[in-house]
Amino acid sequence: MKIALFSDVHANLPALEAVLDELAERDDLSGVYHLGDLVGYAPWPNEVIDAVRARAIAGVGGNYDTTVALQHDHCGCVYEDPVQAELSHESFAWTLDATTDASKRWLGSLPFRLDLRPLGGHRAGPRVMLVHGNPILNTVYWKADRSDAFCRKMAGHLGAKSGDVVAFGHTHIPWNRVVDGVLFVNTGSVGRPKDGDPRAGYAVLSLEDDGFAATHVRVAYDVGAAADAIRASSLPDEFAVFLESGGRFTHHSRVDPD
Numbered sequence: 001m002k003i004a005l006f007s008d009v010h011a012n013l014p015a016l017e018a019v020l021d022e023l024a025e026r027d028d029l030s031g032v033y034h035l036g037d038l039v040g041y042a043p044w045p046n047e048v049i050d051a052v053r054a055r056a057i058a059g060v061g062g063n064y065d066t067t068v069a070l071q072h073d074h075c076g077c078v079y080e081d082p083v084q085a086e087l088s089h090e091s092f093a094w095t096l097d098a099t100t101d102a103s104k105r106w107l108g109s110l111p112f113r114l115d116l117r118p119l120g121g122h123r124a125g126p127r128v129m130l131v132h133g134n135p136i137l138n139t140v141y142w143k144a145d146r147s148d149a150f151c152r153k154m155a156g157h158l159g160a161k162s163g164d165v166v167a168f169g170h171t172h173i174p175w176n177r178v179v180d181g182v183l184f185v186n187t188g189s190v191g192r193p194k195d196g197d198p199r200a201g202y203a204v205l206s207l208e209d210d211g212f213a214a215t216h217v218r219v220a221y222d223v224g225a226a227a228d229a230i231r232a233s234s235l236p237d238e239f240a241v242f243l244e245s246g247g248r249f250t251h252h253s254r255v256d257p258d
């Protein structure tokens with residue numbers, strides 16, 4: 001029994017297509033789910049939504065999805081400095097304008113959390129619980145350096161018990177670890193990785209005799225094509241550099257548009 005989880009596509013259609021192509025070729029998957037942030041930062045928000053809907057891939061609403069759906073005035077993101085804030089607001093305004101009413105309505109229909117019973121609802125467990133950020137807010141960064149006590153607290157909010165899985169994204173950096181028998185998995189990002197590796201990322205949960213284990217997978221795609229499309233759009237060129245650097249370019253200053 002294996003389940004694929006992906007998150008943070010952020011309107012990057014070439015990256016999503018590469019992942020979906022690989023998932024379609026695998027014959028070992030019982031399910032595929034997304035963990036939100038389908039839009040923002042790249043020029044294909046409607047196309048990404050259509051691709052996910054066409055494959056009936058269920059998932060949760062990320063902070064970008066829910067704020068675009070509500071036509072809020074920002075994405076709820078955390079900014080490290082005024083330049084990041086300026087770029088983020090440009091992305092949000094662009095995405096609000098580009099997404100169709102139908103896309104906004106669908107984004108607004110995504111649940112905050114999704115609980116799965118991979119062996120069937122007629123059995124007590126194990127459970128796989130999906131959120132975008134953490135179980136309280138979809139804007140909280142749950143990084144690998146969070147304490148075991150934090151993980152226990154989050155498991156408590158969800159009602160997760162030993163043998164269950166709690167999966168999330170939002171930070172764009174993959175990691176996993178077990179605390180008190182609960183497997184915590186950050187899936188990383190399909191369309192906007194921040195760990196220095198520009199390839200798209202997703203995670204696979206494998207249910208073995210001794211419980212779930214997580215594997216992190218990377219998929220090469222045409223990063224140059226995605227970057228070119230960003231530069232050809234009215235989105236900031238900084239987002240192209242960000243993709244090319246695997247998120248190592250941190251937006252503390254604007255790039256020279258030439």
Ligand SMILES: [Fe+2]
Binds near residue numbers: 010037062170171
């Ligand atoms: Fe994100």
